Amino acid sequence: MSGDTDAAPADRTRSTTDRGFDPKARLAEREQRGLRRDLTPVAEVTARTPIADDPKGDPVAFDGPEQLLFATNDYLGLACDDRVQRAAAETAREVGTGAGASRLVTGDTLTHRALERDLADTKEAERALVFSxxxxxxxxxxxxxxxxxxFSDELNHASIVDGCRQAGAETVVYDHCDPSDLRGKMDERASRSQSTGDESWLVLTDSVFSMDGDVAPLADICDTVEAFGAWLLVDEAHATGLYEDGGGIVQREGLSDRVHVQMGTLSKALGSQGGYVAGSEALIEHLLNAARSFVFSTGLTPPAAGAAREALRIAREDDTHRDRLWENVRRLRDGLEDAGFEVWGETQILPVVVGDREDAMALDARLRDHDIVAPGIRPPTVPEGTSRIRVAPMATHTETEIDRCLTAFREAGHELNLL
Structure with missing residues (x-):
């Protein structure tokens, strides 16, 4: 055994080749393109709250006025509902604040199972599975x-796009909400090769599109999918909880038995956190074994599951929040159109289309001057020439607050010569 403590240190010569990264340069490039984003902390997850400028790593200071939020996906205003908050707190006390492990290890609790049973019942499916x-x-x-x-709608959410990349599948993009184009592309694929009879085909579409606020023609899409023996996945993220019995567009259109995979979130109208998939027993059993984002992730926190279950119960049993939301949507849409703005969509998402990206971002800033927060959306999130303000009312906005929003739009629109 050597007692030599004076051995030469390991060679620490630094390479002259730089294979690292330059975050500052990347930020500067994003800034130059007008795509730099900053965090803006809010004091509360409500329809009205003070908002702070991004403090970076420093403490947050809320020293400005309360602002009205028309930018949240908490459509029913349940994130701050006393019943939902109590459900989260009670679950934390009874089960714990975290799942502690993957659902396949020890993170599978009675709260998760109860929520999944309720989701399956709501979505008229055999079984459901919740993700983080x-x-x-x-x-x-x-x-x-x-x-x-x-086969993916051209305006599908980024999570669908990334799922296609992870799958390594050949991706065929069809024109937005166009079943005829979908059928044409499926016909073309079917006639291109004799081997396609052995292929598995999956058609993907949002039900409610988050930027345009429109609804996919699901019945016609189902007809096309069935004509080719394919499967259909419908993303109900912006629809879950907003229709009768807490369902989405799939339920509203009576298509539960024609959609193979129903996906949705717990973080929008249900005011909690997480996602879910609903379908057949065999599908769910396959996914809990093969979906890597489920298998290798700690289970959804029990308080989030408890909160989502209570929010779902409210959405299914009490029409009050839903009725208030749709009345606010009607009031806002009518007021914006009467003022001279172009408003797209047919749902609770109201895209006020301006066109030019600079005009949209100027309108965003001017609305904030009026203490209204409604985000400007620009390319690449939306196509060139369709920059917009995305307005998302909540059930908890009052008539007075809706009128304040409309006044701010009218005044800002005239100040910027957009009306």
């Missing part, structure tokens, strides 16, 4: 199904 986020749900489910070919 909606993003993780789409990526995990699409990759686990492993289709040979996917």
């Amino acid at each position: 986020s909606g993003y993780a749900t789409n990526v995990g489910v699409i990759a686990a199904l492993g289709p040979d070919v996917v």
Whole structure:
């Protein structure tokens, strides 16, 4: 055994080749393109709250006025509902604040199972499975199904796009909400090769599109999917909880038995966190074994599951929040159109289309001057020439607050010569 303590240190010569990264340069490039984003902390997750400028790593200071939020996906205003908060607190006390492990290890609690039973009942499916986020749900489910070919609406959410990439499938993009184009592309694929009879095909679409606020023609899409013996996945993230019995567009249209995979989130109208997938018993059993974002993630926190279950119960049993939401949507849409703005969509998402990206971002800033927060959306999130303000009312906005929003839009629109 050597007692020599004076051995030469290991060679620490630094390479002259730089294979690292330059975050500052990347940020500067994003800034130059007008795509730099900053965090803006809010004091509360409500329809009205003070908002702070991004403090970076420093403490947050709320020293400005209260602002009205028309930018949240908490459509029913349940994130701050006393009943939902109590459910989260009670679950934390009874079960714990975290699942502690993957659901396949020790993270599978009675709270998760109860929520999944209620989701399956709501979605008229045999079974449901909850994930840690909606993003993780789409990526995990699409990759686990492993289709040979996917047919995807051109405006599908980024989580669907990334799921297609993870699956490594050949991706065919069809025109937005166009079943005829979908059928044409499926026809073309079917006639291109004799071997396609052995391929697995998956058609992917949002039900409510988050930026345009429109609704996919699901019945016609089902007809097309069935004509080719394919499968259909419908993302109900922006629809879950907003229709009768807490369902989405799939339930509203009576299509539960024609959609193979129903996906949704717990983080929007249900005011909690997480995502879910609903379908057949065999599908769920396959996914809990093969969806990597489920298998290798700690289970959804029990308080989030408890809160989502209570929010779902409210959405199913009490029409009050839903009725208030749709009345606020009607009031806002009518007022914006009467003022001279172009408003797209047919749902609770109201895209006020301005066109030019600079005009949209100027309107965003001017609305904030009026203490109204409604985000400007620009390319690449939306196509060139369709920059917009995305307005999302909540059930908890009062008539007075809706009128304040409309006044701010009218005044800002005239100040910027957009009206």
